[in-house]
Amino acid sequence: MSSSPRKRPAPDALVAGVVVVILIALVAAVFMSGWGDTLYPPKAVTAEGREIRGLYDIVFAVAVAIFVLVEALIVWSVLRYRRRPTDVELPVQTHGNNLVEVIWTLIPTGIVLFLFVISWQTLNHISVVSAAPDIRVHAIAGQFQWQFEYLDASGKKVATQLAPVYDTTTGEGGMAVPVGRSIQVTLDSPDVIHAFYVPRFLFKRDVVPGQTNRFEFTVDANEAGQVFRGQCAELCGTGHRTMLFNVIALTPADYDAWLAALTAKSNATPAPLPSGPVLNVTAEGIKFDTTSLEAPAGTPFAIVFTNKDPSGISHDIDIKDASGTVVANQDTINGGTSANYAYPALPAGTYTFFCSIHPGAMSGTLTVK
Amino acid sequence: MATHALTPAASTAYRGGLYEWLTTTDHKKIGIMYVVNSFIFFLVGGILALVVRAELAQPGLQFLTDEHVYNEMFTMHASVMLFLFVIPMLAGLGNYVVPLQIGAPDMAFPRINALSFWMLPLAGILLVSSFFTGGAASAGWTAYPPLSLDGPLKSPGSGQDLWIVGVILIGTSSILGGINFLVTIFKMRAPGMTLFRMPIMVWTILVTSVLVVMATPVITSGLVMLFIDRNYGGHFFDPFGGGSAILYQNVFWFYSHPAVYVMILPAMGVISEVLPVFSRKPLFGYKAFIFATAGIGALGFSVWAHHMFTTGAVFLPFFSLLTFMIAVPTGVKMFNWVFTLFRGQLTFSTPLIYAIGFLTMFLIGGINGAFSASVPVDFAIHDTYWVVAHIHYVLFGGSVFGVFAGLFYWFPKMTGRMLDETLGKIQFVLMMLGFNLTFFPMHMLGLAGMPRRIADYAADAGWNDWNMAATIGGFVIAVSILPFIWNVFISLRNGKIAGDDPWEANTLEWATSSPPPPYNFDHLPEIRSERPLFDARHGQTGH
Numbered sequence: 001m002s003s004s005p006r007k008r009p010a011p012d013a014l015v016a017g018v019v020v021v022i023l024i025a026l027v028a029a030v031f032m033s034g035w036g037d038t039l040y041p042p043k044a045v046t047a048e049g050r051e052i053r054g055l056y057d058i059v060f061a062v063a064v065a066i067f068v069l070v071e072a073l074i075v076w077s078v079l080r081y082r083r084r085p086t087d088v089e090l091p092v093q094t095h096g097n098n099l100v101e102v103i104w105t106l107i108p109t110g111i112v113l114f115l116f117v118i119s120w121q122t123l124n125h126i127s128v129v130s131a132a133p134d135i136r137v138h139a140i141a142g143q144f145q146w147q148f149e150y151l152d153a154s155g156k157k158v159a160t161q162l163a164p165v166y167d168t169t170t171g172e173g174g175m176a177v178p179v180g181r182s183i184q185v186t187l188d189s190p191d192v193i194h195a196f197y198v199p200r201f202l203f204k205r206d207v208v209p210g211q212t213n214r215f216e217f218t219v220d221a222n223e224a225g226q227v228f229r230g231q232c233a234e235l236c237g238t239g240h241r242t243m244l245f246n247v248i249a250l251t252p253a254d255y256d257a258w259l260a261a262l263t264a265k266s267n268a269t270p271a272p273l274p275s276g277p278v279l280n281v282t283a284e285g286i287k288f289d290t291t292s293l294e295a296p297a298g299t300p301f302a303i304v305f306t307n308k309d310p311s312g313i314s315h316d317i318d319i320k321d322a323s324g325t326v327v328a329n330q331d332t333i334n335g336g337t338s339a340n341y342a343y344p345a346l347p348a349g350t351y352t353f354f355c356s357i358h359p360g361a362m363s364g365t366l367t368v369k
Numbered sequence: 370m371a372t373h374a375l376t377p378a379a380s381t382a383y384r385g386g387l388y389e390w391l392t393t394t395d396h397k398k399i400g401i402m403y404v405v406n407s408f409i410f411f412l413v414g415g416i417l418a419l420v421v422r423a424e425l426a427q428p429g430l431q432f433l434t435d436e437h438v439y440n441e442m443f444t445m446h447a448s449v450m451l452f453l454f455v456i457p458m459l460a461g462l463g464n465y466v467v468p469l470q471i472g473a474p475d476m477a478f479p480r481i482n483a484l485s486f487w488m489l490p491l492a493g494i495l496l497v498s499s500f501f502t503g504g505a506a507s508a509g510w511t512a513y514p515p516l517s518l519d520g521p522l523k524s525p526g527s528g529q530d531l532w533i534v535g536v537i538l539i540g541t542s543s544i545l546g547g548i549n550f551l552v553t554i555f556k557m558r559a560p561g562m563t564l565f566r567m568p569i570m571v572w573t574i575l576v577t578s579v580l581v582v583m584a585t586p587v588i589t590s591g592l593v594m595l596f597i598d599r600n601y602g603g604h605f606f607d608p609f610g611g612g613s614a615i616l617y618q619n620v621f622w623f624y625s626h627p628a629v630y631v632m633i634l635p636a637m638g639v640i641s642e643v644l645p646v647f648s649r650k651p652l653f654g655y656k657a658f659i660f661a662t663a664g665i666g667a668l669g670f671s672v673w674a675h676h677m678f679t680t681g682a683v684f685l686p687f688f689s690l691l692t693f694m695i696a697v698p699t700g701v702k703m704f705n706w707v708f709t710l711f712r713g714q715l716t717f718s719t720p721l722i723y724a725i726g727f728l729t730m731f732l733i734g735g736i737n738g739a740f741s742a743s744v745p746v747d748f749a750i751h752d753t754y755w756v757v758a759h760i761h762y763v764l765f766g767g768s769v770f771g772v773f774a775g776l777f778y779w780f781p782k783m784t785g786r787m788l789d790e791t792l793g794k795i796q797f798v799l800m801m802l803g804f805n806l807t808f809f810p811m812h813m814l815g816l817a818g819m820p821r822r823i824a825d826y827a828a829d830a831g832w833n834d835w836n837m838a839a840t841i842g843g844f845v846i847a848v849s850i851l852p853f854i855w856n857v858f859i860s861l862r863n864g865k866i867a868g869d870d871p872w873e874a875n876t877l878e879w880a881t882s883s884p885p886p887p888y889n890f891d892h893l894p895e896i897r898s899e900r901p902l903f904d905a906r907h908g909q910t911g912h
Contacts (some may be wrong), residue, residue: 017658038813041749052745059743073707075727083649083714090907096654101701102710105657108700112693112739119743126745143522192516192523193614195679195752199818202749206680208615211516212607213681229830233752233820235509238436241823257662281617286521305725360437361521 016079018304020072041202044218045228045249045277048126049202051222053120056202059115066111085328126203129216133184135177141187141207141232142237142312143286145332145357148175151261159263161334162314164245166227174246175230178255181222187213190312190335198247204233223249238360274342277301283315283355283362284308291364302340309335315355317341319366322350332357394479395887396468399486401418401783403461404776406490406520413497414449417442418512419843420474422807426840428828438505441528445496447510448532451632452539453493455768460546462775463574463694465783467550469878469885470568472559472893485546488568501527506532509822511625512595514606514617519599533596540585542591543631547581550574557654557875561896565597565659568876572659573638580627580634583670588624591617609723613727615682620909622673630669631680632764633731634662636771637702640724644706645900646874647721648713654705658889661698661705661758668695678747692742699735704730719793723774726801730766734759738814755815761808771884773800773853781871784882786864792856806842810835875900 032037039060044050081091083110113333136151144163149157166174187196187207197204205215250258277296281303282289295301307315314332321327325347333339346368355362390398420442424433433439464482468475476482493704499505505528508517511531515526537597537756554575558567565573595617606617645652652658672695674688706728714720737759741747750756814835819826826832862873869880879902881890894905 039816042814042818052749056746056749057741059740063739067736068734069730070703070707070732074710074725074732077707077710080713081648081710081713081715083716087714090560091712093651094653094708094712095651096657101654101657101704102706105697105701108697109694112696112701112742115739115743116690117747119689122745123685123689126748145731193513197752197820199749199817204679204748208680208682209609210614211682231816231818231820235440235516235781235822236514237516238440238507239522239731240440241436241825261573280385302390358522360435 010079011084016076020071020076023075024068024072027148029065040216042200044202045200045226046203046219048217049200051122051125052202055119058118062111062115085317088132106178107322125214129184131184133216134181134356134365135183136186137175137177137183138186138188139175139196140312141196141208142190142310142314142330142335143192143238144232144243145314146175146230146243146245146313147334148245150262160261160334161262164250166202166246174227174248176248176250176258177219178250178252179219179224181252182216182218184214184216187215188312190238190310193234194236194243195233196230198228198230200228201247208293219247219249224251224254225249225330234244239357242285242357271340271342273304273340274300274302279303280306281317282306282308286313286358286361288317288353288355288362288364293353293364293366295346295366295368297341297368299343300345302342304338305330305333305341306338306354307333307335311335314357315352315362316357318356319343319346319351321352327351329356374620383640392483394475394483396464396476396479396482397783397885397887397889399482400461400463400465403464403489406486406493407458407461410449410453410493411458412850414454414848415448417446417449419847421446422823422840422853425826425836427837428826428830428833433824436824437504437507439506439511440454440509440822441500443822444507444509444532445500445505448496448506448536449493450764451510451628452536453489453496453685455632455756455772456539456543456628457489458772459577460543461766462639462772462779463545463550463570464546466779466878467574468553468557469782469881469889470571471554471557471562472877472878472890472896473553473889474888476549477557482544482549485542485549485852488542489537492535492542495531497534499526502527502531504528505838508606508739509616511621513621514595514598514614515608517599518596518607524599528601530596533592533599537589538873539591540589543581544585544589547578547585547784550578551582554578557573559893559896562902565656566896566901567898568638568870568878569641569655569658569662570635570638573634573641573662576662577631577634578632580666580669584624585621585628591620591624593692594620598789615680616675618677618680620691623670624674626673626676627666629763631666633767633771634665636768636775637662639771639778640706640727641776642874642876643720643778644709644718645787646872647716647724647888648710648718649873650709650713650781651875651900651903652705653708653711657701658705664698664731665695668698675747678741679751689742689744692713693739696735696739696742703732703735717776717787719790720774720778720872722794722797723770723777724799727767727770727774730762730801730804733851734762734766737762745881750815750823753815753817754811754821757821758808758811758815761811765804765808770800773797778872779878780860781867782878782883782885784861784864785867786860787867787871788860788864792852796849796852797850797855802816803842803845803847807839807846808842810838810842814839865879870902873906875903877901880905 026119044053075116084218127194133309138149140147148161150157150159163173189207189209194207195204205213228247230245230247276299305317311334316330316332328339328343350368351366353364353366409703454841503526508524517529520646594605598605604612606612608614672692674683675681675692777788814832819832867883869882894901897904
């Protein structure tokens with residue numbers, strides 16, 4: 001045939017070649033300029049996370065190579081083989097080619113088998129759960145609050161952290177762990193499915209009701225003093241995005257002091273009932289037993305608060321005024337416990353009392369007069 | 370003997386336009402109704418997505434101060450897009466095209482075909498009506514129990530029940546449609562149309578129908594169990610009553626992973642029709658492509674638990690290996706398509722442009738899916754925005770571009786008029802820009818640790834810029850749909866007359882008039898290959 005593709009005018013090929021080269025250069029520029037860094041996970045802070053990162057880097061390199069190859073082939077074909085007015089006769093009717101088809105079946109098979117094997121090896125490394133870890137933490141995820149129980153070697157609870165988020169001003173809250181030690185976390189849920197996710201660990205594990213999940217990690221020694229963001233990663237209802245927590249990396253000595261303080265706090269006798277008027281409120285089934293309370297103006301008062309929901313589901317009773325400003329902020333208490341909350345003297349007016357964890361489902365009117 | 374004139378038979382009496390559409394059993398009219406109905410729900414789902422993107426543009430709750438409403442928005446966005454747009458849109462194209470492509474006068478069971486269609490608007494009304502009956506479903510389109518069970522902080526309203534009933538109806542419609550396709554394809558092919566001469570579109574619908582018929586009953590039973598749990602005190606999925614929350618996930622994904630192939634295989638079929646026609650070459654590796662399609666279908670049943678890698682209740686290596694293996698037949702298809710273009714003579718009409726859009730974008734969706742097959746990497750990216758990026762590169766970059774390739778390609782056959790090429794190209798450019806601006810940054814968001822399904826995020830989390838970009842992109846996509854609506858509107862009135870075969874195509878639907886008569890064909894050309902019209906045009910010399 002006179003107009004076989006090989007004898008076509010050259011400009012299409014030139015344009016196509018230049019465009020392909022420019023596109024490849026663009027991809028290279030993205031990585032050279034540092035913009036490519038956004039396509040990598042953040043720097044891992046655990047031994048396991050670093051292994052996952054190493055695996056990610058390999059998978060990503062293979063992915064970019066395949067992407068550039070195929071995308072270049074598409075762009076080349078599209079620009080090069082434009083139909084010209086002179087193309088009256090048909091192009092060569094290629095129905096296939098067994099050899100190339102076998103090749104492009106076998107090579108990808110080899111690539112994915114390679115990726116599978118290295119993934120499996122990494123999985124085996126990071127999935128090790130030892131019988132005697134250095135530290136045991138029992139993380140309980142309830143709607144919509146994390147709590148962390150610290151266990152001794154026999155699995156007995158020694159302290160409970162009810163405040164999952166690290167407060168930068170008070171230095172309280174969060175799940176502290178010593179660097180360089182193996183931390184075993186067991187996960188339980190009293191209600192729906194949640195997920196323990198710390199982006200800097202490059203790791204998450206679901207918290208499934210009725211099934212105790214378990215994983216282990218070791219924070220790198222040079223991360224002592226760092227605070228890492230954590231968050232529930234499995235949709236768990238209206239407060240899903242508020243289920244935040246922090247992991248605090250401490251030196252082993254600092255950790256021991258931290259745990260001792262938490263233990264002391266957990267074992268402290270509850271605050272005695274202050275003098276003055278006392279109200280009683282009970283929470284059960286994500287509801288307060290009352291939607292209206294009354295308190296005298298200008299006098300401190302107290303609420304004896306009983307949380308009858310299952311362990312793992314926390315509540316408190318905070319108060320906000322008509323403008324929405326929170327005027328009393330109490331610590332949450334776990335299900336199955338009670339507390340004496342002391343409130344300051346309030347001027348007369350109408351206030352809202354609410355559970356800070358379930359403000360939608362649990363609130364009522366406090367009349368101060 | 371007395372003779373008297375024959376009176377016209379009653380059945381030929383004039384039927385009003387609306388009455389005709391409401392009662393038709395013609396697969397072409399039903400196919401068009403599928404397409405129109407699906408497009409309406411595409412707009413509904415798109416508006417829901419815009420609400421989600423508007424809320425996420427900046428940290429802080431701006432529009433949906435009641436987060437429950439936010440959860441309803443993304444739940445219904447996904448449910449509407451998957452169950453009422455992608456699946457029925459592709460089924461609708463199949464409904465229109467398959468009987469024509471195999472030279473049949475209609476589907477095997479025309480009344481069941483009408484029934485399958487009419488269940489869809491009904492189910493759609495049920496789903497959408499839940500917004501007005503106390504709140505729509507809000508447990509995500511996956512509806513994982515215990516969150517989807519009855520109870521405070523779970524899903525106490527009737528919205529979840531309406532959702533279950535709606536999805537069961539859609540599933541029933543799919544099963545009926547799948548059986549109808551299978552019988553049609555196996556029993557009603559024209560003489561000479563052997564299995565290995567069928568157009569790839571027909572093959573993909575065939576494999577899709579097998580998936581639908583095998584997988585849909587499984588989720589239907591799961592949803593019935595969920596309904597019993599919610600309303601009659603069953604404890605199938607209630608871990609505090611002896612049930613298992615993970616059981617639901619296995620049942621759900623046993624359908625919903627194959628469903629991903631239900632949502633992409635027919636779109637692959639569309640572009641496998643378009644690429645050869647506009648390259649003036651046969652599809653490279655026709656049989657290999659068919660085996661790859663069947664391979665994806667078969668493997669599709671053994672990878673469901675890759676959605677559950679982080680549950681701690683999955684045999685990880687098995688599902689990892691098989692998920693990786695799916696990349697092989699998918700890669701074969703990609704090379705087949707590219708080598709169809711290679712050394713062809715390309716005419717850049719709108720169908721080809723959208724098909725090329727499919728190739729370039731689905732490639733990304735295929736590659737970023739392989740990250741999830743690697744279990745440890747999945748531990749990092751599961752349930753983050755990375756996964757949102759992945760599904761949209763597959764379902765938008767793949768399916769939606771495929772759908773528009775198909776709409777531009779077959780609109781002339783359906784209506785007798787061409788869509789406007791310039792408007793089509795404007796739409797493509799806007800859609801391509803908006804799509805990438807929306808979904809590419811989601812890779813970065815996911816890697817940076819942003820989980821899915823959150824209404825708000827901390828301003829100092831480092832997610833602000835990418836979220837703003839994604840929101841702007843979302844609105845660009847919305848704008849890109851306007852030229853299409855305008856295009857359909859003006860082309861129906863003033864579009865260029867198409868003629869039987871405006872694209873110099875290969876397959877039988879172009880051998881009849883545009884639009885075809887109710888019985889489809891006056892006569893059929895000889896069928897000696899997968900390109901009977903090509904053969905008629907060029908004879909054996911073409912090969």
